[in-house]
Amino acid sequence: MRIRRIMYRRKGVSTILGTLIFIGILFSAVIPMMLTMKQADIIMEREKLDLQRADDERSREVLDVYAYPKGSDHLEVLVESRCEVPATIAHIWINNTMHETSVVVDAMDETVVGNYSVNLSPGVNSTFRVKATTSRGNVFENLAGDIKYDGSDWETETLGIYVVIDSEGGGFWGFGRYRCTVTNSTTYYKQEESSITFGSCSFFFDVTACGSGDFHVEVEKKSGWFWGSWNTVYEEDVEITWPNGAPVIWVFTT
Amino acid sequence: MSVKRRALSPVIATVILSGVVLAVGGAIWSYSLGAATVTADSYISDTMALLYELQERFDVEHIVYDSTNLSLKVWVYNYGEVNVTVDVYVTLNATVVESSDNHLIPAYNTTKVKIDFSANPLQSQDQVAVKVYSRRQNVAYQTYYVP
Numbered sequence: 001m002r003i004r005r006i007m008y009r010r011k012g013v014s015t016i017l018g019t020l021i022f023i024g025i026l027f028s029a030v031i032p033m034m035l036t037m038k039q040a041d042i043i044m045e046r047e048k049l050d051l052q053r054a055d056d057e058r059s060r061e062v063l064d065v066y067a068y069p070k071g072s073d074h075l076e077v078l079v080e081s082r083c084e085v086p087a088t089i090a091h092i093w094i095n096n097t098m099h100e101t102s103v104v105v106d107a108m109d110e111t112v113v114g115n116y117s118v119n120l121s122p123g124v125n126s127t128f129r130v131k132a133t134t135s136r137g138n139v140f141e142n143l144a145g146d147i148k149y150d151g152s153d154w155e156t157e158t159l160g161i162y163v164v165i166d167s168e169g170g171g172f173w174g175f176g177r178y179r180c181t182v183t184n185s186t187t188y189y190k191q192e193e194s195s196i197t198f199g200s201c202s203f204f205f206d207v208t209a210c211g212s213g214d215f216h217v218e219v220e221k222k223s224g225w226f227w228g229s230w231n232t233v234y235e236e237d238v239e240i241t242w243p244n245g246a247p248v249i250w251v252f253t254t
Numbered sequence: 255m256s257v258k259r260r261a262l263s264p265v266i267a268t269v270i271l272s273g274v275v276l277a278v279g280g281a282i283w284s285y286s287l288g289a290a291t292v293t294a295d296s297y298i299s300d301t302m303a304l305l306y307e308l309q310e311r312f313d314v315e316h317i318v319y320d321s322t323n324l325s326l327k328v329w330v331y332n333y334g335e336v337n338v339t340v341d342v343y344v345t346l347n348a349t350v351v352e353s354s355d356n357h358l359i360p361a362y363n364t365t366k367v368k369i370d371f372s373a374n375p376l377q378s379q380d381q382v383a384v385k386v387y388s389r390r391q392n393v394a395y396q397t398y399y400v401p
Contacts, residue, residue, distance in 0.1 A: 013268055014275045021279030029283070029290035036294040040301040047305055054311075090333075091364065096318045098329065098364065135362070137313050137333035 057085045058136040063105065065140045066246035067094075067130035067147055069154045073120045075147070078246055079103075079132060079140075080110040088135040089113050095129055102135075123151040144247035154243040161205045161215060161238060163251045179220045179230060180205075184213055212240045217251050307390040309336045314384055314396040315364060321400075324372045326352070328384055330394070332359040339389045342367045346382050376400045 062083040070076035077092055084107050092099040094116055105111045113132065120126060126149040130142040145157030163180050178194045182205040194201045207215065219234040234253035240246075311334030318327050332338045341355045352369050359365040376382065378400055385395040 014271045017272055017275045018279060021275070021283055025283050025286045029286040033290035033294040037297050040298045044301050044305055048308065051308060090362075091315070091331075093316060096316070096327075098316070133315055133331060135333060137311060137331060139313075139315060 054136070058138060060085055061087050061134060061136055061138050063087055063132065063134070063138075063140045064143050064248075064250070065130065065132045066144065066248065067128070067142045068156075068245060068247065069147070069149075069243045070115050073118055074115050075118050075128060075130065076115045077113045077130060077132065078110060079105050079113050080250070081105045081108055083107060087138075089132050090135045091133040092116065093129075093131045093133070094118060095127075120149055121151075125150055144242075156242060156247045157208075158206060158247060159208045159212065159240055159242055160248045161207060161217060161240070161251060162248060163203045163205070163217060163219065163253070164200070165202065165219060165234075166200045166252065166254050176221050176223045179222070181218045181220075182207070182215055183218075184210060184215050186210070188215070207240065212242045214239050215249075219253050303390075306336050307392065310334050310338050310388055310390055310392045312338050312340065312359065312386065312388065312392070313394045314386055317384055317396060317398040319371075319376055319398070319400050321375075324370070324375050326369045326371055326376070326382070326384075326398075328367045328369065328386070329364050330357070330359055330367060330386055331364045332361055335361050337361055338392075340367075341387050341389075342369060343385045343387065344369060344382050345385065346376070346380060351382075 060083050062081070064080040064082060066078045066080070067075050068078070075094060079087075079089060081087060086107050087105045089101050089103045089105065092101055092113055099114065099116055101113060103111055103113045105113075118126070118128060128147045128149070130147065131139055133139050144159070148155040161182055163182075165178050165180075178201055179191060180193075180203045181189075181191045183189045184207075188207060188210045190205055192203045192205075194203075215238050217234075217236045217238055218232060220230040221233045222228045222230050234251075236251055236253075238249045238251060240249055310332075312330055312332045314328060315331040316327075316329040319325075320327060326344060328342055330340060330342070338359045338361075340357050340359060341353065342357065343350050343353045345351065351374055352371055354367050354369045357365055357367050380400040382398050382400065383395055384398055385393060387393055
């Protein structure tokens, strides 16, 4: 009976050893492998999130680039931010020449990026195409198009006033119409009217024909559907100083 | 006496069985450890390769055709955080006319790729598509009108 008991007890040794080996494999090989894989997955997910955020910031990056003459043979580049993320200007291109920079333009702010020498020959026509590349890879061209030097004077493709009305509604269920008038003291008078709108609208006034100078901007609003009267909601005197300043002026109102 | 000897064979059997279990178990353990390490390394390697592929960010920043030297210059901007190796193909009327391979662009840098067109000069008003393929199979392209 005693021997049988001993034999009975020893029957479990292999099972115990097998179980121990199985647990050993589980803890020394499988679990570390799974932890390592999980860690790789976590790194991947974190990086994907970072990339999504970077791509989102890139898509939200909106800059206005203005280039204008400064001195006899220099171009100054001004960048205005129209977005809520700060942007770093990585390169300024003047024709086929790249100028490296690292100027940061804060959100909704404007910064002179630099003053760049250009080759001008008296009596010889030159055209300059200016663009700025940000560190997020966006490329923004000079808003006023190419800048031309006709051998004695500077020209730009467009002089203009951009009026942006950011409305949150009001009036009859928020519907209404906007009328914008831009005048100067001499020849320029232009009025534009929006259709019935809810929210934001914008107008662009091309003043290339009358050149640089002082302009008066007036924004009126008619609340309601067909009735109501025009009420002035915004007035501002602006000055286009081209070729000593930006050729396009932005007016923001609410 | 015979009763005492009867105990010997179960002990030997148990020892042999344990030895076999240990030997086979050890072999399985060793194999499992190796297999798990290889699997984990392979998984990490694949994940990192995919990660680098996702992290690649580059674009065609500027193109100019030099009609004097008959070459097309393409500036490719790598604004991502990993180095990129690119091949540049120029197609005209859906046919690849010229290409230039194996250009390494370090992270946050711009590289100028010069493509020789002396054998096949472009004409004014030609519209070419410049396609930049990375070795990780990302693509950037831009259309260019020859002035």
